[in-house]
Amino acid sequence: MKRSYSGMVIAELWCSDFQKSLLFYTENLGFTIGQHKEGSTHAYLSLQGALIMISSFAQDGIWETGPFEKPLGRGINFSFGVDDVQRVYDKAKAQGLMPFVDMYTTWYWRPDRMVNYKEFAIQDPDGYLLRFSECIGSRPIKSGDESSVLE
Numbered sequence: 001m002k003r004s005y006s007g008m009v010i011a012e013l014w015c016s017d018f019q020k021s022l023l024f025y026t027e028n029l030g031f032t033i034g035q036h037k038e039g040s041t042h043a044y045l046s047l048q049g050a051l052i053m054i055s056s057f058a059q060d061g062i063w064e065t066g067p068f069e070k071p072l073g074r075g076i077n078f079s080f081g082v083d084d085v086q087r088v089y090d091k092a093k094a095q096g097l098m099p100f101v102d103m104y105t106t107w108y109w110r111p112d113r114m115v116n117y118k119e120f121a122i123q124d125p126d127g128y129l130l131r132f133s134e135c136i137g138s139r140p141i142k143s144g145d146e147s148s149v150l151e
Contacts, residue, residue, distance in 0.1 A: 012054075
């Protein structure tokens with residue numbers, strides 16, 4: 001079956017060491033390889049339906065918006081909704097990785113309800129900030145919620 005990518009956003013993360021990044025995502029965080037040719041320095045990776053692409057950086061004057069300096073992706077974090085955030089966290093910690101933001105829970109306001117998330121963040125080898133979140137509950141909006149929680 002042909003998959004349509006119309007309307008999808010797929011982050012393409014440049015990396016300084018493709019093999020190191022590939023192992024980081026697959027071995028340490030549990031991503032699976034969706035597409036990768038042997039010997040190639042790019043791959044599509046997936047985690048519970050979320051897609052990213054990692055690719056070796058090659059300075060060609062076309063895509064560079066600034067210097068290729070770590071940490072890469074300053075000012076952005078990539079958020080992955082997962083079914084079991086504790087499993088992803090435990091897998092990363094078992095590999096000796098330290099979270100950038102340790103596990104915590106928080107409430108987010110949505111137009112029709114409040115949602116409770118358990119989440120943590122970790123940096124990849126090039127400094128991209130990856131946030132993993134699991135929805136652990138919801139409740140109706142109460143007076144005062146709009147001003148007291150993240151949106």
